[in-house]
Amino acid sequence: MLAAVLAGCATRPAAPPGPPPADVRADIARRIPARIADRTGWAGDIQVAFAAQRIVPNAENICAVLAVIEQESGYVADPVVANxxxxxxxxxxxxxxxxxxxxxxxxxxxxxxxxxxxxxxxxxxxxxxxxxxxxxxxxxxxxxxxxxxxxxxxxxxxxxGAMQVGIAFAEANADGYPYPIPGSIREEVFSRRGGLYFGIAHLLGYDTPYTRKVHRFADYNAGWYASRNAAFQAAVSEATGIPLALDGDLLVPGAPLDRPGSTERAVRTLSPQLGMDDHAIRRALERGDRLDFGDGDLAIRVFALAEAAAGRPLPRARIPDIRLDSPKITRELTTAWFAERVDARYRDCLAR
Structure with missing residues (x-):
């Protein structure tokens, strides 16, 4: 069912080997802005990460990575943080x-x-x-x-690191790391090669239903499938009339079944129309961090109810409404701001 959509978004190759590594490195280096020192080194580390993770080295994936690097660090492996x-x-x-x-x-x-x-x-x-x-x-x-x-x-x-990847994510996804680890995964994240490897894994290491890269960029900031889940929350709100925070978080971590979060509570009001009890709804929402959630009974039925209420098709992806909260950030920024800035850099890269 998702094959047609995923054809444009899948990151892992399905068939024969791609172009020679030297050609991939040359293409990456050509797309890195000319002002950047050691473009060859950056391109080499990115090519190794692509090969180790079996990520297709096409223009879209290369430019997605370069756009995040430029946004997060300006091509600095261990960037200076103000104050x-x-x-x-x-x-x-x-x-x-x-x-x-x-x-x-x-x-x-x-x-x-x-x-x-x-x-x-x-x-x-x-x-x-x-x-x-x-x-x-x-x-x-x-x-x-x-x-x-x-x-x-x-x-x-x-x-x-250069892509500001989460260290916990790196530690949980270290299998297959192609370099010797003299110290720890934490230390590797602060190296150029490690920051790129794990940043690329976080950005491109999962399949999505998205047709636009901007939603993948939003996920990079907000978490895997946050854009898909925010669209689901919007559909729940449309079907129920209950306002929800469209943040992509479908469940409150560790919440008992009798004290659900706001999204789960709203979904439960649709229980008769969905033909699902509280336990079935909880089990379905627990799959919100998986690709197949969007093809599950819960999502299909909620969107059917929401589109009937709205009288129009509803999007299956939307940028989450999240205000970025970090002591490193000195002004009010949002996930939308981040995703749109990266997307602009991505389109510039494709044009180079």
Whole structure:
């Protein structure tokens, strides 16, 4: 059923080997802006990632990757983050306050000498990139009791690299990584090769029902299938008359069956028309992180009800309505802003 749609969006090859690696590298390098240093190196790392993940090296996929790189880092493997020391101190203060740790104890811990001779506070004041901050946090967690207490053994730096990919995603998808790992996957994310490999996996490593790349770019920011799920939420709202946040989150993680989230609660009001009880609806919504959710009974029936109410066909993908919330962001931005900026870069790349 999805074959015709997926033909234009699938990322993994179905048949014979593609062009020679040297030709792929040359095509990638040609599409990287001329101002970028070491275009050959960037192209080589991208080609290896494509080959290792069996991603088709066509113009659309190459330009999708280059557009995200340009948006997220401007082709810098470990980009500088503005005001990072201030952001880091605020995060430490927030965690200390939540744990009722006096500021005096935090300040005392930051005066302790670190492995390079400087105090942790001095190193914190000098950090410029997420890699530097991540390394500092790792040392504090491993060597300073206050660090273990504040961070609960979990490094607060959760994204990194040229594509700003999630470190948890990289750690969960490390099988098949084509390079030796002298340290950890976290450290690999901050290298050019690792940041590109895992960023490409997050961007192109799954099949979608989308006919436009802008929805894949929105998913890169909001999570796999968020654009498809936001369209489903809009259909639920149309069918029920219940306003919903169109954020792509179909379930509240860990919610008991008797305390569902707003989307699940709205879907349940359609139970008689859907011919599904609460358990069946929950099971269907749990597949919201899979491609086949859109072909399931729940989605098909909800869209049929919604389109009957609207009197028109409804889109199967829409950019989620999400305000980006990160201490690194200094102005109000949204997933739509991100997706549209990347899409503009993508179209520029295709024209090169």
């Amino acid at each position: 990072l020391p201030r952001v880091a101190r605020q995060e430490i203060a927030r965690r200390a306050s939540a744990l009722h740790v006096p500021r005096l104890l935090v300040d005392t811990a930051l005066r302790l000498p670190s492995t390079d001779g400087r105090s942790y506070g001095e190193r914190l004041a000098a950090v410029r990139t997420e890699r530097e901050l991540s390394e500092l946090y790792e040392e504090m967690i491993g060597r300073v009791p206050m660090g273990r207490r504040l961070f609960a053994g979990r490094n607060p730096v959760q994204t990194g």
